[in-house]
Amino acid sequence: MRLLPQLIENNRKWAASMVEKQPDFFERLAEKQTPELLWIGCADSRVPANQIVGMMPGEVFVHRNIANVVVHTDFNCLSVLEFAVAVLKVKHIIVCGHYGCGGVKAASENHHLGLIDNWLRHIRDVRQKHEAVLREVTDEKDRFDRLCELNVVEQAHNVCHTTVVQEAWANGQSLAVHGWIYRIQDGLLRDLSVTISGPGEIAEAYRVATGLHVRA
Numbered sequence: 001m002r003l004l005p006q007l008i009e010n011n012r013k014w015a016a017s018m019v020e021k022q023p024d025f026f027e028r029l030a031e032k033q034t035p036e037l038l039w040i041g042c043a044d045s046r047v048p049a050n051q052i053v054g055m056m057p058g059e060v061f062v063h064r065n066i067a068n069v070v071v072h073t074d075f076n077c078l079s080v081l082e083f084a085v086a087v088l089k090v091k092h093i094i095v096c097g098h099y100g101c102g103g104v105k106a107a108s109e110n111h112h113l114g115l116i117d118n119w120l121r122h123i124r125d126v127r128q129k130h131e132a133v134l135r136e137v138t139d140e141k142d143r144f145d146r147l148c149e150l151n152v153v154e155q156a157h158n159v160c161h162t163t164v165v166q167e168a169w170a171n172g173q174s175l176a177v178h179g180w181i182y183r184i185q186d187g188l189l190r191d192l193s194v195t196i197s198g199p200g201e202i203a204e205a206y207r208v209a210t211g212l213h214v215r216a
C-alpha cells in the first residue's frame, strides 16, 4: 500500500501547519475537550462531519453509522449519546443525513444483501410508516430524496425519546435536537426544521416535518 506512507507524511505536514498557526493548539486540546455539538451522521466518506461545518478538532463529538440510524437498543450509539450529553454537556445534537444515501437506497429496494439487511430494516420501517406520503411522490428521485429526509426526522425523533435526552431535559439541561440533510452535489446543508429543545416540542415538530400525528 503506497498510500499509507503518504498519509503519515500528510499528518506531519498538517500537525506542523496547526502548530504554526497556534503554537499551543495540541497542548490545549490534550488537556480537555469541550465540544458543544454531537453529530450523528452517515458513515459515507463524502459526508465528513467536521469539514462540512468548518469545525476544528475538539469542537464536534461524532457518531457515524450506515444511514445515520438511531436505534434504542444500539449500545454503541447510546453510549456516545450518554457521554456527549451527560458528561460533555453538549448543547446541540445534529442528526445529519444526506441525499443519495446508499443505505437508504438499499432499504428502498428489495434485494437481499446479507447481515446489513437487519440494520436496513430500521429504514424499511420508516418507509413503511410513511408509505402513504411516499406513494404520492410520483418521481422516483424525489421519492428517494423524501425518504432520506424522513429517515432524518425519524432518527432525530428517536434521539428525543432516548432515556439520555429525556433525563437531560427533566434535569433542566439546555439541549436541542436538530435534523439536517446534506446534498453531496453542491456541498450544502439544509435544516429540516425539526429542532426540538424540550419534550413538549416533540409531537409538533414531528407533525410538521412528516405530516403524521404522534403522541410525545
Ligand code: CO
Residues within 6 Å of the ligand: 042, 043, 044, 066, 067, 068, 098, 100, 101, 102, 103, 104
Ligand atoms: Co449514507
